[in-house]
Amino acid sequence: MRGVRHYPGFLALTLVCLTVLYAPLLVVTAYSFNGSTSITQWGGFSWRWYADVFTGPESARFGLAARNSLTIAVLAATAATLIATAASLAMVRGGRFRGRTASFALINLPLMVPEIVTAVASLIFFTMVGLRTGYGTILIAHITFCIPFAYLPISARLEGIEPFFEEAARDLYASRFRAFTQVLLPLMAPGVISGWLLAFIISLDDFIITNFVKGAGMETLPTAIFGSVKQGIKPNIMAISTLMLAASAAVVTLSWLINRRGQRSP
Amino acid sequence: MAAAIEIIEVVKRFGATTALESLTLSIADNEFFTLLGPSGCGKTTVLRMIAGFEPVSAGEIRLFGQNIAALPPDRRPVNTVFQHYALFPHMSVIDNVAFGLKMKGVDLAARRARAGKMLEMVHLSAFAERLPAQLSGGQQQRVALARALAPEPRVLLLDEPLSALDLKLRQAMRIELKQLQQDTGITFIFVTHDQEEALTMSDRIAVMSAGRLQQVGTARDIYETPLNRFVADFIGETNLLPVDVEAISQDASRVRLPGGGALTVPGTATPGRHTLSIRPERLVPDPAGPLKARLERVVYLGTDLHLMTRLQDGSGLVVRMQNSARSALPAAGEVLSIAIEEGAARLLAD
Ligand SMILES: Nc1ncnc2c1ncn2[C@@H]1O[C@H](COP(=O)(O)OP(=O)(O)OP(=O)(O)O)[C@@H](O)[C@H]1O
Numbered sequence: 376m377r378g379v380r381h382y383p384g385f386l387a388l389t390l391v392c393l394t395v396l397y398a399p400l401l402v403v404t405a406y407s408f409n410g411s412t413s414i415t416q417w418g419g420f421s422w423r424w425y426a427d428v429f430t431g432p433e434s435a436r437f438g439l440a441a442r443n444s445l446t447i448a449v450l451a452a453t454a455a456t457l458i459a460t461a462a463s464l465a466m467v468r469g470g471r472f473r474g475r476t477a478s479f480a481l482i483n484l485p486l487m488v489p490e491i492v493t494a495v496a497s498l499i500f501f502t503m504v505g506l507r508t509g510y511g512t513i514l515i516a517h518i519t520f521c522i523p524f525a526y527l528p529i530s531a532r533l534e535g536i537e538p539f540f541e542e543a544a545r546d547l548y549a550s551r552f553r554a555f556t557q558v559l560l561p562l563m564a565p566g567v568i569s570g571w572l573l574a575f576i577i578s579l580d581d582f583i584i585t586n587f588v589k590g591a592g593m594e595t596l597p598t599a600i601f602g603s604v605k606q607g608i609k610p611n612i613m614a615i616s617t618l619m620l621a622a623s624a625a626v627v628t629l630s631w632l633i634n635r636r637g638q639r640s641p
Numbered sequence: 642m643a644a645a646i647e648i649i650e651v652v653k654r655f656g657a658t659t660a661l662e663s664l665t666l667s668i669a670d671n672e673f674f675t676l677l678g679p680s681g682c683g684k685t686t687v688l689r690m691i692a693g694f695e696p697v698s699a700g701e702i703r704l705f706g707q708n709i710a711a712l713p714p715d716r717r718p719v720n721t722v723f724q725h726y727a728l729f730p731h732m733s734v735i736d737n738v739a740f741g742l743k744m745k746g747v748d749l750a751a752r753r754a755r756a757g758k759m760l761e762m763v764h765l766s767a768f769a770e771r772l773p774a775q776l777s778g779g780q781q782q783r784v785a786l787a788r789a790l791a792p793e794p795r796v797l798l799l800d801e802p803l804s805a806l807d808l809k810l811r812q813a814m815r816i817e818l819k820q821l822q823q824d825t826g827i828t829f830i831f832v833t834h835d836q837e838e839a840l841t842m843s844d845r846i847a848v849m850s851a852g853r854l855q856q857v858g859t860a861r862d863i864y865e866t867p868l869n870r871f872v873a874d875f876i877g878e879t880n881l882l883p884v885d886v887e888a889i890s891q892d893a894s895r896v897r898l899p900g901g902g903a904l905t906v907p908g909t910a911t912p913g914r915h916t917l918s919i920r921p922e923r924l925v926p927d928p929a930g931p932l933k934a935r936l937e938r939v940v941y942l943g944t945d946l947h948l949m950t951r952l953q954d955g956s957g958l959v960v961r962m963q964n965s966a967r968s969a970l971p972a973a974g975e976v977l978s979i980a981i982e983e984g985a986a987r988l989l990a991d
């Protein structure tokens with residue numbers, strides 16, 4: 376069979392795609408090291424905008440937003456991972472129960488519904504039940520849309536674990552609970568960890584839903600960046616963006632490495 | 642003293658399919674008991690019900706006289722050696738072996754000492770700190786054995802534990818397993834579809850087919866006095882001859898052989914068509930023999946020879962002979978007279 380790379384125009388198409396995808400990132404990353412105050416004129420290599428991020432006039436605002444983003448991402452990823460783990464156990468190990476298909480659809484719903492719809496619906500819902508928008512509503516919304524992202528790697532991992540390990544544990548006098556904690560959970564761990572990391576990234580990165588449910592005066596890093604860009608793009612935004620890109624890449628790489636290690640030793 | 646395991650009229654259904662139809666068995670304490678049967682006959686299902694992974698659909702299982710229906714697997718003093726071993730991949734060999742003791746609440750020093758002793762018993766002391774993935778199949782099998790024996794169960798269930806090993810290792814493990822059972826005094830229930838394995842190790846064998854018990858007995862019983870066609874055919878090799886029962890005395894029957902000869906065999910049956918089972922090694926070429934058969938070919942087996950012959954009525958007959966230089970080999974096409982050793986022919990129930 377001929378490989379895909381033998382199709383005519385393969386190389387050109389690949390280059391176009393890569394350019395469209397990555398050229399903007401390269402530009403942002405390169406210009407974050409720009410020494411001038413212009414965003415289009417190159418003024419030599421410099422760390423000044425990174426210094427500006429941490430000490431400049433906007434540093435307090437971005438610092439607070441970053442702290443909100445991080446704590447929300449950690450809390451949302453943790454809650455979503457717990458829920459997704461329980462859901463995986465029910466879906467993969469729970470046998471056939473009524474509403475199984477419906478549950479599966481429900482878990483994955485946030486992947487299917489357009490984000491803007493979820494955003495509007497969440498805001499309306501919070502208003503209707505009388506919840507004041509702010510940190511709490513952001514957290515609730517993030518937990519909800521993080522669940523399917525945590526669920527996918529966890530359930531995939533669980534499906535790959537033969538049920539005879541749990542049976543062996545039960546046979547050797549482990550209660551249901553200890554069979555889970557001593558045997559199943561350690562075997563699931565790579566899936567659980569990469570589920571958490573994925574949820575973490577998704578939460579850290581979210582803008583649309585957050586922007587709707589955050590309320591006045593509350594900022595996460597993406598909404599703060601958006602707010603700042605509305606007044607014109609300054610080079611410090613490029614430095615912040617580059618930092619976020621680096622953090623995301625690090626987390627995704629970590630998640631991938633953990634998953635790969637898990638696959639090698641089932 | 643109560644039997645180790647009593648299985649009383651146990652039925653097992655999976656939805657519409659019936660995996661076991663009313664099984665009744667009694668297994669004595671300290672016995673090496675084998676469940677033997679072809680794939681899909683329900684052997685694993687029996688073990689899983691004893692271990693507690695599957696509930697019975699009807700009937701009762703008693704362990705030393707106690708009905709165990711209500712006990713979950715972790716409350717039954719029964720351990721399993723799984724077919725694929727199911728060693729915990731994230732634990733070292735010694736932690737695997739000590740797992741049952743840990744769950745039973747034995748303290749660290751005591752369980753490590755006992756696990757160490759178990760590893761010594763299966764000659765794996767040098768591998769204590771390795772992960773299961775770093776062991777060969779045979780070594781994993783012995784770890785699984787040590788792990789199941791460490792908590793001193795009253796009954797050990799073994800589900801085809803040797804099937805993944807090569808022939809030489811399998812033969813060596815048969816002897817080791819038997820020795821281990823005698824040394825520990827634990828009741829072994831061993832599952833296999835390999836009749837040779839069953840014959841060499843077991844105190845008693847239950848032959849199963851399609852969810853039904855066919856015969857229970859010692860290796861000698863089931864080999865020499867098979868009750869029915871399935872058992873005769875499944876255990877070892879046999880010749881099944883169609884015969885007519887002509888006369889019945891107290892405990893013997895007179896049968897007409899294919900080709901006209903007559904023979905008196907132990908056991909009684911209703912007059913009419915029946916099947917006679919005769920092992921190939923109990924047939925001998927003999928000018929005075931009642932069977933006349935044409936030799937078609939000779940199959941060389943090393944220590945033995947198989948004479949593939951055909952009777953006048955067209956049914957095949959295999960005669961097994963020792964391969965010795967002293968006797969001259971008959972030639973293909975020759976018509977031989979064949980004698981049946983005294984008491985070697987069994988009249989089958991079906
Ligand atoms: N969980 C199940 N659901 C439905 N049918 C089952 C289940 N487990 C076993 N069976 C059926 O019950 C019958 C007996 O299965 P079992 O596994 O006990 O056979 P076995 O004698 O151990 O065979 P093998 O030698 O292949 O392991 C088979 O027909 C099988 O398809």
Ligand SMILES: [Mg+2]
Pocket residue numbers: 684685686800
């Ligand atoms: Mg089986």
